[in-house]
Amino acid sequence: GAVVSQHPSRVICKSGTSVKIECRSLDFQATTMFWYRQFPKQSLMLMATSNEGSKATYEQGVEKDKFLINHASLTLSTLTVTSAHPEDSSFYICSAPRQGVNTGELFFGEGSRLTVL
Amino acid sequence: RKEVEQDPGPFNVPEGATVAFNCTYSNSASQSFFWYRQDCRKEPKLLMSVYSSGNEDGRFTAQLNRASQYISLLIRDSKLSDSATYLCVVKDYGQNFVFGPGTRLSVLP
Numbered sequence: 727g728a729v730v731s732q733h734p735s736r737v738i739c740k741s742g743t744s745v746k747i748e749c750r751s752l753d754f755q756a757t758t759m760f761w762y763r764q765f766p767k768q769s770l771m772l773m774a775t776s777n778e779g780s781k782a783t784y785e786q787g788v789e790k791d792k793f794l795i796n797h798a799s800l801t802l803s804t805l806t807v808t809s810a811h812p813e814d815s816s817f818y819i820c821s822a823p824r825q826g827v828n829t830g831e832l833f834f835g836e837g838s839r840l841t842v843l
Numbered sequence: 844r845k846e847v848e849q850d851p852g853p854f855n856v857p858e859g860a861t862v863a864f865n866c867t868y869s870n871s872a873s874q875s876f877f878w879y880r881q882d883c884r885k886e887p888k889l890l891m892s893v894y895s896s897g898n899e900d901g902r903f904t905a906q907l908n909r910a911s912q913y914i915s916l917l918i919r920d921s922k923l924s925d926s927a928t929y930l931c932v933v934k935d936y937g938q939n940f941v942f943g944p945g946t947r948l949s950v951l952p
Contacts (some may be wrong), residue, residue: 758938769944770887770930819886823938831877832932832940834886 729753730822732835739810740843747805747838749820755800756822760832761793764817776803810842846870847933847943855949860921864946866914866931875934876907878916880927881945887930890916921950 731750739745749759759776774795775783782795794806807814819837847868856862868876876893891898893905893914904917914931931943 760940770942772942775938817884823940831889831892832879832887834888837884837886839884 729824730756730820730833730835732820732838734838735836736839736841738841738843741811742809744806744808745810745840747807747818747820747840749803749805749822749835751801751822751824751833754822754824756803756824757800759797759803759820759822761795761803761805762819762821764819770819773805778803807840810840812842815840815842845944846941847931849929849931849943849946851944851946853947853949855951856921857951858921858923860950861917861919862921862948863918864916864929864931864948866916866943868912868914868931868933868941870933870935870941871912872935873912873933874936876905876914877932877934878903878905878914879930879932879942881930882927890929918948921948923950923952926950 729752733748737745757778761773762770763773764770772785773788776795776797778797778800784790792808797803817837817839820835821832823832849866878890879887880890881887891900891905893907897906902919906915926949928945928947930945933941
């Protein structure tokens with residue numbers, strides 16, 4: 727079963743509205759979670775690293791005021807796309823590393839497909 | 844130079860064929876290596892970790908060459924269900940995961 731759950735899987739919204747996406751680790755604590763964006767037929771692009779209890783680290787070119795990240799607990803990180811516009815339409819995916827015997831494996835959420843009208 | 848490079852493909856191969864993907868990385872301090880598989884409009888899923896001695900899982904064989912900073916994935920007896928994008932992922936000592944752009948594979952009947 728899934729070890730990282732992402733919700734919603736699909737959202738359609740009007741331009742100018744804000745959309746919140748949740749990412750939960752189901753059976754482990756994730757002090758770090760990653761948020762990616764993927765446009766059709768393109769590779770994953772890391773947007774930001776979410777750190778529990780501290781500010782997120784954003785990649786160059788990603789607007790932190792537009793993509794608000796909150797990592798309030800060890801099992802939940804949220805990404806809010808504020809004042810969404812059609813160019814924000816994309817596939818957003820979160821992931822979390824779980825340390826263990828096979829160290830460093832990344833577990834991904836199911837992804838959230840955002841369409842901004 | 845990009846940190847992790849892959850041939851984007853697409854690789855179009857017939858069922859039953861053997862196909863190999865290569866990946867090069869630039870950070871010599873990289874510690875862990877993985878191949879992930881991503882189906883269209885889905886999230887990536889771990890296919891296999893890559894160990895220094897090389898490892899095999901059924902029809903899949905992964906190899907690592909640290910001296911050349913090179914990782915490979917070999918798929919034998921390709922199935923239609925192997926059609927996907929294969930992502931090479933490199934991790935350093937910390938939590939820095941770097942994804943390659945992926946190689947698209949289409950296995951044709």
